[in-house]
Amino acid sequence: MNIVHYLDHSARVGPERPALYLGPDLHATYAELQHRVQALAGHLVHLGLAPGDRLAIYMKNRPAYLDSLLAAWYAGLVVVPINAKLHWCEVDFILENSGSRLLISDRSPEAPLPSSAERLDLDAPDFVPDGHPLGAPVDRAPSDAAWIFYTSGTTGRPKGATLSHGNLACMANCYLTNVDRVEAEHVLAHFAPLSHGSGIYLIPYLMRGCANLVPASAGFDESEFAELVNRHTGLAMFLAPTMIRRLVDHLRARGTNLNLDHLQAIVYGGGPMYERDLREALETFGPRLVQIYGQGESPMTISVMDRDAHSPYAASKAPSGPDSQSLVPVGRPHPQVEVSIRDGEGTPLPDGQEGEICVRGDIVMLGYWNNPEATSEALRDGWLRTGDIGRMEADGTLYLTDRVKDVIISGGTNIYPREVEEVILQHPAVHEVSVVGAPHPEWGEEVVAFVSLHRPLDPAELDQHCLAHMARFKRPKRYRILESLPKNAYGKIVKTELRQHLAQPQEESAS
Structure with a gap:
């Protein structure tokens, strides 16, 4: 079954229900969204695209993104989402590797691309769908490809994890069964990129006939988040842990009042959630956090930490003795x-x-x-x-x-950076941290911590903090202070760049 069948089902049982918001305003009912998708799907067929052809989408979060995604599935195509933060050179590699025939984008490359993919801008003044609207989704088997997600490529060229219609249907059922209590009046806000997890998390919401919401900013803005939470009821979203950290800092700094009764759930994943950040998020948002663990090769569906499992962290305290740190x-x-x-x-x-x-x-x-x-x-x-x-x-x-690939082996003993990072983050002066291994002639590798700070800090003080809270062999042998830590297009800290920093001389001091 074609995964976009869920759109047709919801349009049939609730044609006047809200389907898509643009910020605070209603953009389309289910009947209107279905009509637009059918017209665009017919246009794609008119262009000569056939079932199984790849269609790439390269734009920020906006209504046209959802139109493109759903219309591509409606026409039996395979969607290739491309993060809007990628450079055109990276875009071209994905187009070539996937063999995409069409790129839907609202921007033009700085120079002609080697890729043979044609480009379509749905917001161009002269764009009008040609051809006959499709009356029903093109039949697809559960084993047919539906979505090719390219990895972030921090170590070499990105790889395209290929998910089938059956994979996505299983994922949606996992979400509804184990992750969140989705009701028809709920709204899924897409603050995270539609090219990443947020784009396929809309599927269970389509199944339930819920509305999707695209922020007017086309992305993640802390002030807009607060405005939308106070405006819409039943609001849920997927956020990366780094986004939650930014929200907590923003809301605390400005004393913003949130109507928490409007906030249904914050589902988070895609990176480590440190204990300090989790405790502060629970203080800010209450028992509305759900953690999912997965990866592009198995999105969302490896494990889930529900609301009840978060309750012990609402009152937890920082580690208090050597080697007493715990992982969430x-x-x-x-x-x-x-x-x-x-x-x-x-x-x-x-x-x-x-x-x-x-x-x-x-x-x-x-x-x-x-x-x-x-x-x-x-x-x-x-x-x-x-x-x-x-x-x-x-x-x-x-x-x-x-x-x-990130495990540090020092003196024949495995040291896991995540454990060291958990401890360092307990220091109130530390904003972000990432731990890597550096070559050592005697021990094989030694532990090096890269940190960004809220305020100046003597590395000796940070070292004493580590000694008080972890086994001596795990503690960093060096501390490197950076104004900010390098991140990729998905907001993850890039450890390969940090390892390159190790070759650069720097005074080991806080400044």
């Missing part, structure tokens, strides 16, 4: 998937032992587009090797320790 878990596996912790040879490990997190189930991707070597490396014996290090306790609670 990423919840328990969804019942619809299997999760196994395995060693490098693929052998399952006992409860409580750290190894690579592996996943099996109907949500796991088909493979990497046009990349059989990477596919065979990631999918082994039916299991997705996530590249994440973690452990699972006997009760099913899953802890995400780090990425395989």
Whole structure:
């Protein structure tokens, strides 16, 4: 079944229900959205696109994005979302690698692209859909590709994780069953990029006949967030942990009052949620946080930490003794998937032992587009090797320790940067931190911490803080102070750039 069937279903049972808001204002009912999607889908067929062809979307969050996404599925096409922050050179690689025939974008490249993809601007003054509107979605099998998500590419070229219509249907059902209580009057606000998780999280909301909301700013703005929460009831959203941190800082600095009765849920994921940030977020938003763990190869659906599981952190305190730090878990596996912790040879490990997190189930991707070597490396014996290090306790609670490639091995002992970062963030002067390993002639690697600060801080004071809260062998041997930490287009700290900083001389002091 074509995943866009959910749009037709909701338009049939509730044609006058709100389907799309632009900021505070209603932009389309379900009947109106269906009409626009059918007309654009007919235009795509008129252009000669056939089922299975790839269509790329490169724009910020806006109503035309949702029109393009849904119309592409309606016409049986495969959507290739491209983050609006990427450079045209990166865009061209994705177009070439995916073999996209059409790029829908509201901007023009600075120079002609080598890619053969044609460009379409839906907001161009002279654009009028040609052809006959499609009366029904093009039939697609559950195994047919629907969405190709390109990884952020921090280590080499991005890879296109290919998800099928069946994958996305499974994901939507996981969301409705385990993540959030979605009711028809709820509204999903897209503050995070539609090219990332937010774009496919709209599917369960289509299933329930809910409205989607695109901010007028076309992205994430802290003041706009507060205005929209106070304006709309039943508002839910997906946010990255870094976005939640920014919201907490903004609301506290300005003393903004939120009508929390209007806030249904903040679902977060896509990066580590540190204990300090979680406690402060719960103080600010109350028991409305839900954590999901997944990746582009298995979006949203590896594990979930529901509202009840967050309650202990509402009153938790900072670690108080050596090696007493704790990681925030990423919840328990969804019942619809299997999760196994395995060693490098693929052998399952006992409860409580750290190894690579592996996943099996109907949500796991088909493979990497046009990349059989990477596919065979990631999918082994039916299991997705996530590249994440973690452990699972006997009760099913899953802890995400780090990425395989980020583990620091010093003197033959594994040190997980995430654990060190948790402790450093407990210091009130620290704004952000990222820990990496640097080559060491005797120990193999040593721990180096990159930090940005709220105020000046002597590294010696930070070192004493670490010694008081973690085992000595884990503590950083060096501290590098940066004004801000480098991030990629999805807001994640780029450790490869930090490792390049290590080759640059710098006085190890706070300034």
